[in-house]
Amino acid sequence: SSSSSSSFVFWLRHFFCGRAVVLFATKCSPDLEAMLRARLCVALRCVLAHAPVLMTRISSSRFSALPCEYGGCQPMPLRLLRQSFQLALCTRSFASVAELAHQVLSMPALSPTMNQGNVTNWKKKEGDEVAVGDVLCEIETDKATLDFESLEEGFLAKILVPAGSKDIQVGKPIAILVERAEDITKFAGSNLTGESHKVTPEKAEILSKSQESLVLHLAHTRIGPSVRRLLAESGLDISSFTGTGPGGIVTKGDILAALTSGTRPEKATSMGKTEKSNRNAAVPSSPALQKSLPSGTLLSFSELVYEDMPTSHIRKVIAKRLSESKNGIPHIYLSTDALLDETLILRKELKEKHGVNVSVNDFVIRAVAFALKAIPEANGYWDEKAGDIVLSTSVDISIAVATDKGLMTPILHNADQKSLSTISSEVKVLIEKARQGRLAPHEFLGGSFSISNLGMFDVDRFCAIINPPQACILAIGRGEQAVIWEEDMNGQGRPRCATKIALTLSADHRVFNGDLGGQFLDTLSRNFSNPKSILL
Numbered sequence: 001s002s003s004s005s006s007s008f009v010f011w012l013r014h015f016f017c018g019r020a021v022v023l024f025a026t027k028c029s030p031d032l033e034a035m036l037r038a039r040l041c042v043a044l045r046c047v048l049a050h051a052p053v054l055m056t057r058i059s060s061s062r063f064s065a066l067p068c069e070y071g072g073c074q075p076m077p078l079r080l081l082r083q084s085f086q087l088a089l090c091t092r093s094f095a096s097v098a099e100l101a102h103q104v105l106s107m108p109a110l111s112p113t114m115n116q117g118n119v120t121n122w123k124k125k126e127g128d129e130v131a132v133g134d135v136l137c138e139i140e141t142d143k144a145t146l147d148f149e150s151l152e153e154g155f156l157a158k159i160l161v162p163a164g165s166k167d168i169q170v171g172k173p174i175a176i177l178v179e180r181a182e183d184i185t186k187f188a189g190s191n192l193t194g195e196s197h198k199v200t201p202e203k204a205e206i207l208s209k210s211q212e213s214l215v216l217h218l219a220h221t222r223i224g225p226s227v228r229r230l231l232a233e234s235g236l237d238i239s240s241f242t243g244t245g246p247g248g249i250v251t252k253g254d255i256l257a258a259l260t261s262g263t264r265p266e267k268a269t270s271m272g273k274t275e276k277s278n279r280n281a282a283v284p285s286s287p288a289l290q291k292s293l294p295s296g297t298l299l300s301f302s303e304l305v306y307e308d309m310p311t312s313h314i315r316k317v318i319a320k321r322l323s324e325s326k327n328g329i330p331h332i333y334l335s336t337d338a339l340l341d342e343t344l345i346l347r348k349e350l351k352e353k354h355g356v357n358v359s360v361n362d363f364v365i366r367a368v369a370f371a372l373k374a375i376p377e378a379n380g381y382w383d384e385k386a387g388d389i390v391l392s393t394s395v396d397i398s399i400a401v402a403t404d405k406g407l408m409t410p411i412l413h414n415a416d417q418k419s420l421s422t423i424s425s426e427v428k429v430l431i432e433k434a435r436q437g438r439l440a441p442h443e444f445l446g447g448s449f450s451i452s453n454l455g456m457f458d459v460d461r462f463c464a465i466i467n468p469p470q471a472c473i474l475a476i477g478r479g480e481q482a483v484i485w486e487e488d489m490n491g492q493g494r495p496r497c498a499t500k501i502a503l504t505l506s507a508d509h510r511v512f513n514g515d516l517g518g519q520f521l522d523t524l525s526r527n528f529s530n531p532k533s534i535l536l
Helices: 002-028 031-059 078-089 201-221 225-234 252-261 273-281 288-294 311-327 341-356 360-374 420-436 514-529
Strands: 102-107 117-120 135-140 145-149 154-159 172-178 331-339 380-383 388-391 398-399 401-403 406-408 449-453 472-476 480-487 493-508
Touching: 002 331, 002 401, 078 420, 102 380, 117 311, 135 172, 225 252, 273 288, 311 406, 341 493, 341 514, 360 380, 360 514, 401 420, 493 514
Parallel strands: 398 449, 449 472
Antiparallel strands: 102 172, 117 135, 135 145, 154 172, 331 493, 380 388, 401 406, 472 493, 480 493
8 A cells, every 4th residue: 555655665764774773873882872772673574574575666666765874865775775675684583572571781881981891700690680889890991890789670671791791882882671570581682783693694794795885885975075086087997995083984085095005996895895905914924934944044023923912992991191290291391319318217207206107208209289289380280172271279299000901090189188108097998999900980080190110120210100180200219329419508518328219200391380399399308308308
């Protein structure tokens, strides 16, 4: 009937648009993908309801130009439409459990800088009852390993991401929670992430080809006017490019790079095929190569035998942030030597007469806190959005701690308001929690100043990299004996042996100039020379 035909046309048009958007969202944003799949499920059920009668009515004239929400109204070949419909038939089980009362738990963002995480351990098993506040699993973020607590009550019906899974994007489904215990078995063979457990090789091939074709079609049709003009002037074929933009989109830079190099890119039959073939060609057959070469022959870099070492998620984030800091922040380095004799004498006196056992690092934190309090201009950072300096209202000092997973920086809040013994006890707790990966977000996010102390090693002095968004970090070397010239009140002098430590300040030159950095180091040195002044 005409009404049935129009309904079929409406829902099929809706499904194709939604499917194309979801496939594109898979490449760009897991959060967007999860939200769009729910709407796509409704369209899919309606398409399947009308499919047996009206599948033959699909024609090129009716569906040759379906609207694409990400690229305007772009022509879409009939072949892709039919592949998409076959893909819908393959994933019918996707909608079979969508009507049950359930909640899909996604990978949470446990810190502001977290965009992916690792599931280290599941505390609950499939079928367990879950109450509000129960710990479902442990998630390794870019800073620490945190507990993921449930905000709802019910039963854990399905674990979609097993323990040990790495690099799970924020927003990707990791588990399914149902309200009733009898619904648990209904999710045994289902997967709400859009993947079916019972997919034959033929259906898997259709799925792969359809996804690849749709993504390539969207990438090659969603190009700007400047790219079209360059392609027309140069005579290059867009199908020969593998775009570097979002979702594989060919950008103006890709065309200009090809024109500048003077080489025409190879035509790729599938997304990334050329890149994979080039990468595979560079992999040497190391055992056979070594046996065939005579003794003493030098190998080129590509022929060297090497082993890839797995890197934790935390180390990857640290490497990224330090690279951004070193390349994006104008570092200025200022160094000085501070006399440590009076501090060591006071430390010994506190231990022998008062039973207070504090470390040199505790004195360093106290001295830095009082120096920041005396010079509030040094306790600030550069606001990228405002393009101005922002002064911190509290003295929150981050302490660099080496752990098995990488360098962590737990924060001692309001350090200027705490006694030396309080600093000592709280720092010990923070260091232990950092090494166990148990820091809470408020214990490592933020901070206004960082300290990196390598005085326990044979390191005389070093320059540290700023920990953004902070503006400075103080690097402290080991204490060493040195002969200095000391003058008395009468202008007479004599040599004496003293203990010195090297202080190196790495600062953001947008916040610190040489004068401000010199004032801060001068005040800090006086605090070490007269440690009793910072005890009050």
